[in-house]
Each structure stands twice: as C-alpha cells, then as structure tokens.
Amino acid sequence: MDETSAPYRAGFACFVGRPNAGKSTLTNAIIGSKIAITSNRPQTTRHVVRGILHRPDSQLILVDTPGFHRPRTLLGERLNDQVRQTWSEVDVIGLCIPADEKLGPGDRFISREIAGLKAKVVAVVTKTDLVNRATLVRQLTAVNEMGDFADIVPVSAVAGEQLDTLVEVLSSHLPESPQLYPDDMISDEPERVMIAELVREAALEGVREELPHSIAVLIEDIQDEETEDGPRKKVFAEIYVERSSQKAIVIGKGGARLRVVGTRARKEIAKLLGARVYLDLHVRVAKDWQRNPKYLQRLGF
Incomplete structure (x- = not known):
C-alpha cells in the first residue's frame, strides 16, 4: 500500500429498527449470500449472525440481530438483551x-x-422500491428532522438500489484496522445454528399468523454417510411448537406441509454445506417454551 492510498478499515456494523423494517433482507443483499433468514413476518431473526463483506480497502462485518420490540415472553426479553449487547459493541x-x-x-x-x-x-x-419519489423525499425529510445522523441513505435491498453507496458509507465510519477474518470466510455463525435457521425459515412459510413466534428448531445430530450415489450428510432436526394444534398445522393433512418444509429446507442446507443432504424432520410439542427457562436453554437462548 502506498502512502497516498486510503487506510484499510475493518469493523462491525449492525442494522437496527422495529420488527419487519427490512434488516435481514438488507444484510443478505449486502453480503450476497444467505446468512440471515428472512420472512414476511415480524421478529423472524432470533440469533446474532455475523456476515463478512470483503472489499479491497475494508472488511465490513455485518451483525444481524433480532428486531427490538416490546417483549411479552422470557424469550422476548432475552432477544432484546442480545440486541442491546450488540449495539454496545459495534462501530x-x-x-x-x-x-x-x-x-x-x-x-x-x-x-x-x-x-x-x-x-x-x-x-x-x-x-424505497415501494414508494414514489415525492413520498421518499417526505420520508427522508422526516428522518433528517428526527435525529442527528452521521449520514442518511435511501436503499432498496429487493431492487438492489443504493447498496454500494450504503456499503461505502458504512465502511467510511469503521476504524482503521487490519482485516479481522480470513478472505474466504462469509460468516462466523456455527454450522448447526445456520442449518436450524434454514429449517425454521422453511417452516415459517405460509403458516398462520400466530405461529412464527411459537416455532423453534434444534439440530440433534449431523452424520456423514456413504450411499450408492456417493457421500451425503444426514441431518436430524426437531421442530418445536407450543401446542398440539400448532403441531397439526406444521405437519399438515397427511404430512403434506411437513414434506414441503423438508424439501425446501433440504435444498437450502445442501447449498450451505455444498453436499447432498438427507433431512430427518420431527415435530415436537414443548408447552409454552418461550416462557420456560429450561426449554430456552435447550434451544440455545
């Protein structure tokens, strides 16, 4: 690096906002890989996930957090604690x-x-893809009046608009630092947690309004096995719900919904692992697990 070039920067950034403000979609769009699960339901994200963006002059580590909300359960309180902890640590x-x-x-x-x-x-x-220019200008003006921000950037993760600008702006506020992660790393999230999140995302698709907060996934085991068609990963996963009626919804008539969940999740897990995958799925009832410290600990919260 010559003396006239800009200093290398590296550090942590996170997106915050009320539930369903587009944080996870934005994180995935910037990293260019699925590291955070997305859903059209609020409060989808439950784990702090770090995605790493490598650039010639910087390394931006994006931390995806749960949406900050008014908690109604012990799980909600713990998620808010996670968010506050992350806020205190990022740049x-x-x-x-x-x-x-x-x-x-x-x-x-x-x-x-x-x-x-x-x-x-x-x-x-x-x-920004959902509004016309006049509405966007009004919103930008209102946001400017709300607080003293270092920058204000309008973006559309879905349309890919202004993402490069946002990355430039975020990177410009990082501290001068050598890179913090190896070049080939896009996330430091444990493999089992990422697999569990992919199963949960598949289970969230199309279920009724009250279900998303009641679904949790635990990966019991991952085994390597040899088959006639070559090696594959055998993943044993359990989907937890809080009531028998929710179990029936997740399984569907004659197991139809669970088969769809399995197919969708298996494809995403195979992409993540770069291997053929057999997914063994079971649905369990853990009554009021969101309020039970023992269940929360077992499920990783």
Missing part, C-alpha cells in the same frame, strides 16, 4: 426505517436508545 449502527410507513413511536424509541452509544449512527431508509 456503526444503521437505523432502518421503511420508506412506505410513517415514522412511529417505535422508530423514535429506538433512535433514543442508540443515541448515547459510541457507534456512529447512519439512518437507512429501506424499501
């Missing part, structure tokens, strides 16, 4: 505010919560 925070929804108490509450932290705060106006 840059991107406050995600949807372009298609007016600023609300939730946005202002989170803005106040992060105002006193050491991290630089960048306002990220998401979902």
